[in-house]
Amino acid sequence: MHPHIEKLHAIANKKTRLIVGLMSGTSLDGLDIALCELSGSGSSTECNLVDFTTVDYCDDYRRNVKAIFAKPEGSLEHLCLLNPWVARYHAKLVNQAIQGFGYKNTDIDLIASHGQTIYHSPKVQHQYEHFPNATLQIGDGDHIAVLTDIITLSDFRQKHIAAGGQGAPLVMYGDYLLFHSSIENRIMLNIGGIANLTYLPSKGDISKVFSSDIGPGNTIMDAFIQTISSKLHYDDGAKVASAGSIHQGLLMELARSDFFAQSFPKTTGPEVFNLEYLHSAQKSADATDLSNEDVMATLCDFTAKCIVDSIVTLGQSLPDLSVYVSGGGLHNPLLMRRIQIRLSNKLPHTKISSTTQLSVNPDAKEAVLFALLANETLCATGPKLKATELNMPQITMGKLSFPD
Structure with missing residues (x-):
């Protein structure tokens, strides 16, 4: 040997x-x-x-x-x-x-x-x-x-x-082994450049479990903030986005991608959700003259919308659903607030927290x-x-x- x-x-x-x-x-x-x-x-x-x-x-x-x-x-x-x-x-x-x-x-x-x-x-x-x-x-x-x-x-x-x-996401196997619960319906949400989730219903075997990308996480926000200043890699503390207002027309145009009509599980990346995608949506929404703050506020709410729409689709038939968040997006206070607001309007009994509650460092x-x-x-x-x-x-x- x-x-x-x-x-x-x-x-x-x-x-x-x-x-x-x-x-x-x-x-x-x-x-x-x-x-x-x-x-x-x-x-x-x-x-x-x-x-x-x-x-x-x-x-x-x-x-x-x-x-x-x-x-x-x-x-x-x-x-x-x-x-x-x-x-x-x-x-x-x-x-x-x-x-x-x-x-x-x-x-x-x-x-x-x-x-x-x-x-x-x-x-x-x-x-x-x-x-x-x-x-x-x-x-x-x-x-x-x-x-x-x-x-x-x-x-x-x-x-x-x-x-x-x-080829993506690959987190399902590990999420199932580490986080599946027989008494709690769970969604493991990871907000990186792209947002993905793992669906972990308490009832049923692993054939009911899957992971899927659900849309942009930080990727367009990071790309846009880097056009504002070469010294910024991301909107630290959501300072820029928090100073702006959401442009509803642009938000609706951003949400028109064919990706969102695909069934779960699915995958995507910055090859789709990028600055070119943003600029095209701005032209369609007649929003090319928005302030940097308004663009960032809208992009932040777009990510929140993508995430919550997917959670609602999967979780509306699950009682006592808990969502556990990991990834860099967890540290964006405005994004987390927008997710909470949107989620409370549609699934008011859903609990949302970080994977720290499950004894795993979310980063x-x-x-x-x-x-x-x-x-x-x-x-x-x-x-x-x-x-x-x-x-x-x-x-x-x-x-x-x-x-x-």
Whole structure:
């Protein structure tokens, strides 16, 4: 047996495993690094978040990624160069984080790296008859493994597409294992660049559970605020949006995308919801002369509308529904207030709080879930959880990279 396989076998048989989960989202704000202690697998999984940090990206990282991010055309050379460059940058941050957590790299069993999404294009979006669903994450796992000297799993989304899924969102499996309740109907809402949710009714098996993107989270707001000032990456404290008023005509135009008519589960990205989408809606609404504050206020309410409309559609038949929020949008006070107002008007008995109430850091949740996927890849035994093809094919995700 090859020593690498022997090591994997030994890790899989350990009582507990230390796995570093990495998440770099479409907001391009920073790398989420979650150090997790995991034991068991499947429904017997136990996961403890040992430590967590988000390392802000430098301007050079943002500039290089934005040169090709979510664009249908760009430099093939730049894309080729970025693939190892992103990985090496992430590896450097991981090495620093492990040391900051008080551990050595030799203490870590696995790294689970999401990579950096560059382009996401499900078939319903690109509409080319002879091409399948597609997505691309860069930050090659081989470079991370070599530079950290830790076995690395990466590129999780490709298997999901190969098995009939759309490549996103992938949170359903982890949300089900960690958060499903037999006594409470739950929706796990994550507000990143794109907003997504996992539907967790208390009754029924995993075939009733699914994850779906539901529209823009922070992506258009962040993109617009960056046109106001090169020093702003997001509307800190919603100061700009809070100074404006909602333009109802623009709000209605923003809500006209064909995406919202698609059934669940579905997926989207900044390839659809971007500044071009905003500018087109402004022209249609005769709202091209709005103040920056009014544009931001309207974009904020647009995100709230997308989120609440989806929650209402899914939750109107569920009594005592609880919504647990994670992701960067949780820190936008105006957005959370608008969600609460809209939700109270339509589902007044719905409770909304952060995943802190479930003992999970809301900023760390997605990184934790990728660590959990890596744990399943290595340690799952017995029959897989039953699931429909549309939400989570019965597959093992992640490509293995060895340090040597």
